[in-house]
Amino acid sequence: MNEYDVMQQKLLACEFEIGREIIGQRDVIRSVMLAILSGGNVLLEGMPGLGKTRLVNTISHVLNLSFKRIQFTPDLMPGDITGTNIMERNESGSAFRFEAGPIFANIILADEINRATPKTQSALLEAMQEHIVTVGNVSHKVPEPFFVLATQNPIETEGTYPLPEAQLDRFMFKIMVPFPTKEELAGIVGLTESVQQGAAQTVLNGEELQQAIQMAKEIKIADAVMDYILEIMMATHGGNKYVREGASPRAAQAIIRGAKARAFMEGRYNVSFDDVDAVVPAVLRHRLILSFDAVSDGVNEDMVVADIVKNVKAQMVAQNHV
Amino acid sequence: MDEKAYLLKWIKKVQKRMNTGILLRRSLEGLCVGLFIGTGVEVYAYLRPFYYSHVCSIIAVVLSLIVGIVIGCLQRRDMRAAAGRIDGFGLKERVATALDGIEDEDRMAQLQRSDAVRGLSSVESKIRIPLSIGWYRLISPVMLLVLMVLFFMMPSEARAMAKEKHEVERQIKEKLEEIEEAIKTIEDIDEESLTDREKEQLQSMMESLQSSYNEMEQSESLEDFERANQKLDYRYDQIAEALNQMAQNVEQREASNPQDPAQATPTPTPTPTPDPNNPNQNNGGEGDENEQGDGNSGGSNQQNPGGSNSTSQQLQNAAQQMNSHISTGSNNQNLNQPNGGNQPNGGNQPDGGNQPDGGNQPDGGNQPDGGNQPDGGNQTGGGNQPDGGNQPGDGNQPGDGNQPGDGNQPGDGNQPGGGNQPGGGNQPGGGNQPGGGGQPGGGGQPGGDDGNPGTNGGGGGGAGQGNGGGGAGSHHDYISLPNADGEDDDLYGIRGSGDGTGYARYENGLGWEGNHVDYNNVMGQYTDRAYQGIESGRYPSGMEDVIKEYFTSFN
Numbered sequence: 001m002n003e004y005d006v007m008q009q010k011l012l013a014c015e016f017e018i019g020r021e022i023i024g025q026r027d028v029i030r031s032v033m034l035a036i037l038s039g040g041n042v043l044l045e046g047m048p049g050l051g052k053t054r055l056v057n058t059i060s061h062v063l064n065l066s067f068k069r070i071q072f073t074p075d076l077m078p079g080d081i082t083g084t085n086i087m088e089r090n091e092s093g094s095a096f097r098f099e100a101g102p103i104f105a106n107i108i109l110a111d112e113i114n115r116a117t118p119k120t121q122s123a124l125l126e127a128m129q130e131h132i133v134t135v136g137n138v139s140h141k142v143p144e145p146f147f148v149l150a151t152q153n154p155i156e157t158e159g160t161y162p163l164p165e166a167q168l169d170r171f172m173f174k175i176m177v178p179f180p181t182k183e184e185l186a187g188i189v190g191l192t193e194s195v196q197q198g199a200a201q202t203v204l205n206g207e208e209l210q211q212a213i214q215m216a217k218e219i220k221i222a223d224a225v226m227d228y229i230l231e232i233m234m235a236t237h238g239g240n241k242y243v244r245e246g247a248s249p250r251a252a253q254a255i256i257r258g259a260k261a262r263a264f265m266e267g268r269y270n271v272s273f274d275d276v277d278a279v280v281p282a283v284l285r286h287r288l289i290l291s292f293d294a295v296s297d298g299v300n301e302d303m304v305v306a307d308i309v310k311n312v313k314a315q316m317v318a319q320n321h322v
Numbered sequence: 323m324d325e326k327a328y329l330l331k332w333i334k335k336v337q338k339r340m341n342t343g344i345l346l347r348r349s350l351e352g353l354c355v356g357l358f359i360g361t362g363v364e365v366y367a368y369l370r371p372f373y374y375s376h377v378c379s380i381i382a383v384v385l386s387l388i389v390g391i392v393i394g395c396l397q398r399r400d401m402r403a404a405a406g407r408i409d410g411f412g413l414k415e416r417v418a419t420a421l422d423g424i425e426d427e428d429r430m431a432q433l434q435r436s437d438a439v440r441g442l443s444s445v446e447s448k449i450r451i452p453l454s455i456g457w458y459r460l461i462s463p464v465m466l467l468v469l470m471v472l473f474f475m476m477p478s479e480a481r482a483m484a485k486e487k488h489e490v491e492r493q494i495k496e497k498l499e500e501i502e503e504a505i506k507t508i509e510d511i512d513e514e515s516l517t518d519r520e521k522e523q524l525q526s527m528m529e530s531l532q533s534s535y536n537e538m539e540q541s542e543s544l545e546d547f548e549r550a551n552q553k554l555d556y557r558y559d560q561i562a563e564a565l566n567q568m569a570q571n572v573e574q575r576e577a578s579n580p581q582d583p584a585q586a587t588p589t590p591t592p593t594p595t596p597d598p599n600n601p602n603q604n605n606g607g608e609g610d611e612n613e614q615g616d617g618n619s620g621g622s623n624q625q626n627p628g629g630s631n632s633t634s635q636q637l638q639n640a641a642q643q644m645n646s647h648i649s650t651g652s653n654n655q656n657l658n659q660p661n662g663g664n665q666p667n668g669g670n671q672p673d674g675g676n677q678p679d680g681g682n683q684p685d686g687g688n689q690p691d692g693g694n695q696p697d698g699g700n701q702t703g704g705g706n707q708p709d710g711g712n713q714p715g716d717g718n719q720p721g722d723g724n725q726p727g728d729g730n731q732p733g734d735g736n737q738p739g740g741g742n743q744p745g746g747g748n749q750p751g752g753g754n755q756p757g758g759g760g761q762p763g764g765g766g767q768p769g770g771d772d773g774n775p776g777t778n779g780g781g782g783g784g785a786g787q788g789n790g791g792g793g794a795g796s797h798h799d800y801i802s803l804p805n806a807d808g809e810d811d812d813l814y815g816i817r818g819s820g821d822g823t824g825y826a827r828y829e830n831g832l833g834w835e836g837n838h839v840d841y842n843n844v845m846g847q848y849t850d851r852a853y854q855g856i857e858s859g860r861y862p863s864g865m866e867d868v869i870k871e872y873f874t875s876f877n
Binding site for chain 2: 002004218219220221222223224225268269270271272273274
């Protein structure tokens with residue numbers, strides 16, 4: 001067993017440990033793990049009470065990473081996130097000292113991110129993309145690994161500020177958290193209401209996680225698979241009446257990174273078409289801007305993405321099997 | 323075997339199999355398309371005349387097959403596609419990725435290659451690449467082939483029509499080339515030694531041929547072609563005779579005035595156009611001793627006619643060419659004519675019956691139309707004058723000189739007695755007489771008896787067997803009576819001014835002047851006359867059967 005296999009086993013163990021505290025939601029757990037393994041940020045969308053915050057908390061515990069939660073409210077200020085310079089008086093006089101905000105942690109949970117104003121939301125932009133926070137004239141690096149896991153509520157949209165496209169594009173995945181099944185719900189109730197609560201064990205640490213991220217990057221991708229990804233990307237920019245604006249190049253990078261991470265977690269050294277298919281919805285659903293036709297026809301992003309993937313696949317099959 | 327070689331071996335194996343399948347599929351599809359087109363063509367040819375249907379069908383099939391093969395070659399799959407195909411057996415793009423990084427030697431590439439080899443080994447026994455030809459690709463060509471062959475073999479009226487039409491087109495093409503050649507030959511004749519009248523005649527000949535060319539070009543059916551061909555043969559005949567005549571005139575002028583042939587007094591040239599005002603035409607029976615002498619010289623001229631490069635030689639050659647065109651056509655139709663047009667020097671004897679001064683005729687002055695007939699060329703059966711033939715040459719036929727109409731009797735050509743004239747031997751030009759080729763009577767001239775004893779015929783005697791006359795089996799719509807009135811029941815009458823005729827020179831050219839009567843109208847008369855001649859013993863013994871057979875053949 002080589003080092004890649006060892007790491008892959010650890011990641012599977014992480015998944016298993018998370019599953020001890022999060023009943024059901026296997027796909028959500030896997031998607032979040034893929035995003036973390038890809039070094040990306042995740043936007044979780046679901047009804048309140050589905051365990052989003054708990055999920056993030058558990059992940060940070062299993063991965064042994066520092067975790068900060070920021071509850072976004074309309075009156076939250078950027079400085080409340082990034083931190084601020086405060087004047088401090090000492091024996092030699094007074095001086096400004098940077099007081100780091102909650103963003104300086106490995107995992108940030110931006111709870112109900114759409115309730116803060118765009119100004120505050122944008123405070124996350126630089127940190128999410130560059131892993132740097134600039135306060136005044138000084139830039140501060142955030143600790144690595146650094147992930148932003150944001151949540152938003154699809155209902156109660158009154159008084160909220162939908163995330164702008166630029167900010168949405170910074171999220172690698174948008175993961176829909178579904179309502180649990182009856183069996184899962186029973187498990188959740190039994191887990192939380194019993195005296196003996198499940199406790200997830202720590203499996204990895206930050207350093208190992210960074211190694212895993214590096215290993216995932218090394219996964220090979222065949223030209224044919226790369227071509228498939230590019231075809232999907234191009235398909236979002238034309239030929240579909242439900243798409244007003246297609247995905248950015250950053251989406252292609254996200255698909256590749258996500259597919260590599262999935263192949264790594266599956267124990268392979270190469271990306272397959274299935275890996276691509278698995279991550280494409282999470283990557284594209286928040287990056288496509290639908291047209292009025294889609295709204296009027298009741299077509300959502302997932303349906304459009306599925307249609308695009310289906311068409312591209314049929315086209316490639318036709319080319320390869322003349 | 324190392325991992326790379328193992329992977330490549332399998333990839334190439336699958337690639338070859340895939341390409342074979344593609345090639346077979348495309349070839350069969352191409353064949354199907356070709357057979358479909360071919361069947362369509364054959365069906366079309368079955369319903370509508372299309373001569374080249376078989377060729378087109380075969381070309382369509384072959385071309386489509388080639389196109390199919392070419393497309394199959396162009397659609398050949400590369401190794402990546404083959405690797406992708408192997409991955410289809412549950413290998414999740416392991417082989418394709420390994421092939422892309424086949425030259426990489428980094429750690430991840432090695433691990434990935436090993437992983438691919440492991441995966442491939444595990445599914446090796448399951449890898450089957452079908453050719454995917456499909457039963458329909460095999461059945462369709464067979465069915466289409468059967469269908470095409472069926473229509474290919476099935477006879478139909480349209481097919482026969484197409485064949486006939488094609489044959490006509492082919493013959494028309496040949497004739498057109500032939501006419502062009504003839505026109506060029508006439509054009510090439512050196513006109514320096516010719517008189518103005520002769521030049522005009524040459525011009526008329528070319529116009530006449532051009533007229534035939536146009537008619538031939540516009541022919542669309544077999545009937546049109548035959549009609550045009552008959553006219554053409556007639557024109558050839560007329561032109562040949564006129565050219566011969568012209569050649570003799572030129573020779574005479576050169577002989578009389580070798581220093582300045584161009585200034586020689588032009589002898590009135592007997593033109594192919596009947597000229598009622600021509601005094602020579604009525605000069606029957608004026609043959610005299612001088613004429614006899616001319617006849618001898620004419621005979622000698624046959625052997626060495628006027629030098630190799632002279633105008634007369636050109637004219638003779640041209641005449642020979644015209645006659646050869648006629649005989650070619652006639653031979654095809656008169657294979658049973660013993661001395662048809664194949665007689666050497668037959669119709670090409672420049673000095674044959676066209677000798678205006680055929681003084682060699684033993685009948686001398688008794689032969690009214692013997693050598694003196696300047697319009698002999700216009701006589702369809704000039705040399706075959708039945709009366710002449712019955713005259714043993716003893717000059718006892720006083721009426722000969724009084725039968726000027728003989729020269730105008732077109733039916734003479736049909737009267738086989740012509741060749742039996744004792745004078746016939748002296749009329750070697752029998753073959754040059756227009757009746758020879760086109761006129762049905764021509765070929766029937768059993769002139770083989772030229773050497774009738776007792777005749778004074780010398781010179782070119784037996785040479786003139788006629789042009790292989792016209793064809794017992796040939797079909798004629800009409801009979802040309804150059805000097806007769808078409809409306810006149812008296813076929814032997816002298817034509818008047820000719821104004822009444824619907825044919826005029828400017829319309830039909832030189833060779834088609836005169837009047838025309840329906841073939842059926844005159845055939846009976848000719849037949850009756852022939853049988854009357856047999857009964858009255860006018861023909862040489864032994865020839866009766868030939869004559870009877872000749873006329874019977876028209877029935």
